[in-house]
Amino acid sequence: MLTKRRPRVACCVTGAPERVRSFQPSLWADFFVHYEPELGQISEECMRMQADKLKKDVDLLFRTVNTRVVEKMTLVDALQRLGIDHLFQERISKALQEIHMTDFNSCSLYEVGLRFRLLREHGLWVSPDVFNKFKCQDGSFTKDITTEPRGLLSLYNAGYLSINGEPELDEAITFARHHLESMRGGLKYPLSEQVKRNLEIPLPRNLKKIDAPYYIAEYEQEQACNTSMLELAKVEFNLLQRLHQQELHDFCQWGNNLYKEVGLSYSRDRIVELYFWSYTVHYEEHHGHARTILAKVSVLVSLLDDTFDMHATLEDGRKLNEAIQRWDDDAICVLPEYLKMYYVKLTNTFNEIEGELKQDHKYRVGYCRKAFQTLCRHFQLESEWFHNNDIPSFEDHINCSVISTSTPTICVALLLGMGDEATEETFKWAIGCTDAVKACGQVARFMNDMAAFEHGKNKMDVACSVDSYMNQHHVTSEVAIAVLDNLVEDAWKTINRARFEQRSLLPILNRVASLSKSMAWLFRDNIDRFTFSSGNKEKIKQQFIDPIPL
Known part of the structure; x- marks a missing residue:
């Protein structure tokens, strides 16, 4: 953001010069200083009460999936992508430790890739050898998985958690990308949108809060959608938005005054x-x-x-x-x-x-x-x-x-x-x-x-x-x-x-x-x-x- 490479202006005057014309003026000026958001039909107090109830409902989900590793992974992944994982950090940390310690022998590429990504994102080591079961003797991936878009997308995103010295994960990215691009036209919503977005920015490199509004809309269409999680994601997004609007009001006043004074x-x-x-x-x-x-x-x-x-x-x-x-x-x-x-x-x-x-x-x-x-x-x-x-x-x-x-x-x-x-x-x-x-x-x-x-x-x-x-x-x-x-x-x-x-x-x-x-x-x-x-x-x-x- 602050790392531009632009023409330097060798100016010898001691007074402040005119603004460089190549710079766009502020798009916002004092917009947020005067902005008054529509409060809608639900007050902030009601939203907070609703959020507290929904948090308790979601908290109970961790108990119901206590012994089911795949459901536990799916729960953690959804919370992260909905942008509400910060509300359940202790629960998620404990769940990931349990996932890491539990034997896992799934033959689903989607599940193996999901486990790999979640654990590595949280600093828990998983060997890339877990993907060997999906390869031929010559080290290439089997043709069987080329018709599994969810599995390929899971493999693709997992590959971006690689470290130096893991060329097999670089190969996995290339392989998955090729096949995902070839099948994009035939995919249905919401998977089609997730593939499109992840091919532009892989999930492990995307900003959680930027991606969350898209995933909230997509999650609503999924069969496994949990209404408590979905509603909590919406309410929490709006509550945080109101907080940020208040902060922006104060910060823009501070910043605009600073710019004028300097x-x-x-x-x-x-x-x-x-x-x-x-x-x-x-x-x-x-x-x-x-x-x-x-x-x-x-x-x-x-x-x-x-x-x-x-x-x-x-x-x-x-x-x-x-x-x-x-x-x-x-x-x-x-x-x-x-x-x-x-x-x-x-x-x-x-x-x-x-x-x-x-x-x-x-x-x-x-x-x-x-x-x-x-x-x-x-x-x-x-x-x-x-x-x-x-x-x-x-x-x-x-x-x-x-x-x-x-x-x-x-x-x-x-x-x-x-x-x-x-x-x-x-x-x-x-x-x-x-x-x-x-x-x-x-x-x-x-x-x-x-x-x-x-x-x-x-x-x-x-x-x-x-x-x-x-x-x-x-x-x-x-x-x-x-x-x-x-x-x-x-x-x-x-x-x-x-x-x-x-x-x-x-x-x-x-x-x-x-x-x-x-x-x-x-x-x-x-x-x-x-x-x-x-x-x-x-x-x-x-x-x-x-x-x-x-």
Whole structure:
């Protein structure tokens, strides 16, 4: 989202310049400040009472499927895809442990694939050998399964939970995709829609809250539909939507005021989109504080990014970097006039966040400040490369630009407002840019750079990772893009592996995985849906404006 590659503007004036014309203005402006949703026929109080009753009904389902593994898996999968699994975390965790420990000898490809995906998603190891029963002696899949669309879709999605060194799962994806594409025209709803959506974005890489409204409509048509689960999914979606509307009202007021006060008219006005991005990481009701803090830090990061990319001279950038590394009130004197208010708002916002945290959580702001300073240094390094017309080696480029995606900084910021599950150990893990955090940055960097390159370049563009690879290895852009595409796949496998190697951090890893999914969603099909935000409008409307009919 914050990783665009756009023309830098070498401007020497000290006042704030005119907005760059290539940027779309905000699609939302103060829409959510004045928005008054229709309350409908059911009050929020009635919906909460209904949700409480439905939760009890669904809770009873875990007892009725106590000894039936397939029904237990189906229950967990439906809860996740309906977007209400956060209401039953303890029940689901216990059920998955039981599924993992129980002997499972099903000959159904659908069931074997479902078990594989569910367990691996939750950091429970399953060998890819479970699919050997569906293969011939030469290692190829049997023809029998090529007429089973549900089984093939289950195999296809399971394959995306692979780690490095599992080529058989890569082969499974290719095999399943081929046959699913060939039979798409003959499938009936709702399976036809699920295949279509999953071929665009595999289920393990899709954002749960983005997919939930579609699955709710599809689940209603399924024979095995449980009415209590269906109604709870609808009510919970609408209750969360009302909460997010209230938060958006307050956040847009804060953000719009900030943009006016800092006066950096060259920056992208994406207040609603930044809240949406934070929401994809923290959507639950009890994470409202974490969601708002993350959104505020993201606004400050976006303004810093646009300053280095769109306006600051080399000297301006050096002064801004110096001030941010010093991080004290006296540092403001080194800044050009147009950046002083931004610096004031930056430090004041961090102070305000610290003031909102519990006493034993205040140390967290120090980690976020350090991550922000690291990000600024890497923005400055890219600026030095640009102004000196340098194309760094591919390795040097990635070492810098994975940080400059801002995702490693966001991985620290997303922990700030979380409860006690975010420990100092998790902050040390995040700020160390360990494998999963680095992989998140790689997904963002490579997908963004491929999108930017596909849209064409001009002489004022910053060298991207595609340029560095082409320059170092003397290859065509097609070869470079193919290499980067493979590196994206390797990054996803690194994130998958982290679930097993660092299972104690699984709740945090899942947030990092959601961040990776949001970056992949924003840049899919080589489109930057943050900078060119019209591509994101319908999803924002779906999540924050349109309720699900009850």
